[in-house]
Amino acid sequence: MTKTWLGRKSLRKKRLWLPLLLTLLLLFLFVVAQRPSLTKATWIWDAQLIASQPEEIVAFAKQNQINLIYLQIKPVEISPRDYRTFNRIASRAGIKVEALSGDPNWVFTRNRDSIGDLIAWVKAFNNRAAEDERFQGIHVDIEPYLLPEWKKERDVVVLQWMKNMEYLVAETKKDTSLLVSADLPFWVDSVHVPGTQEPLSSWMLQRLDSITLMAYRNFADGPNGILSIVEKIVDDANDQKQRSVIVGVNILDSGEGAHVSFHERGTEEMMSELAILHRALADNPGYGGSAIHDYESWKQVSQREEKL
Secondary structure (H helix, E strand, C coil), rough: HHHHHHHHHHHHHHHHHHHHHHHHHHHHHHHHHHHCCCEEEEECCCCCCCHHHHHHHHHHHCCCCCCEEEECCCCCCCCCCHHHHHHHHHHCCCCCCCCCEECCCCCCCHHHHHHHHHHHHHHHHHHCCHHCCCCCCEEHHHHHHCCCCHCCCCHHHHHHHHHHHHHHHHHHHHCCCCEEEEEEHHHHHCCCCCCCCCEEEHHHHHHHHHHECCCCCCCCCCCHHHHHHHHHHHHHHHHHCCCCCEEEEEECCCCCCCCCCCCCCCCHHHHHHHHHHHHHHCCCCEEECCCCCCCHHHHHHHHHHHHC
């Protein structure tokens, strides 16, 4: 009798725990489902390629699990029809496309019209395009630190940069759901908003949908490795926006030093180091994924390896 009673008591406990466990499991799955998926992106700087080889580009992207392309906008050289065709092919392959443009001189408020022209072109393009032919966002590459004024009067340049980024976001978001993102150097957290101790990276994170850090190193671990140069900004993003920091690596033959590009090390080692990066950062809600700079260089190295 005692054994039977104990057995029934144990069974009742299990029955009580089972709904709770199922509830916790469903809650976990719901939270995971709500988090945006990780990005794997690349840049296309030679937009002429989309006119001559759209299918080839998309096939390469699919093969390498790319789900986002930053595509340079050349309104004079490339027809809207070619952009529509490429965006449609990419969309059907599950790949988003963002309009890419920029120039160091876009940092100055006197050149704000160039930013306005880009925004106006993208909006007009999307208004005339079918849903699966539209750009999903605007991605800028400005890099004002390449200008001589950066060393001479940094605070003045930074303040104008901030004003133009506010303009970019405000104008883009008017009557659209377009995302706004930007390429930034990995050391942007060492630059402060003039007159404050706020890192410029934090200021950018608050305003942009995402940032792509140009963390151009060809190893993930160790001093001066990819992880060490991005971890502070990713940590900051954890408290601000989910999936907002995309970590960019380089496979371009840049000539800037042996440690900044995977051009010589090759695609296999690049993917291996990116896997280390992902494992280390995957639990950070601010980590948005990775980006490889750029499509042409990546493809060239891949073709080189196929001949070996």
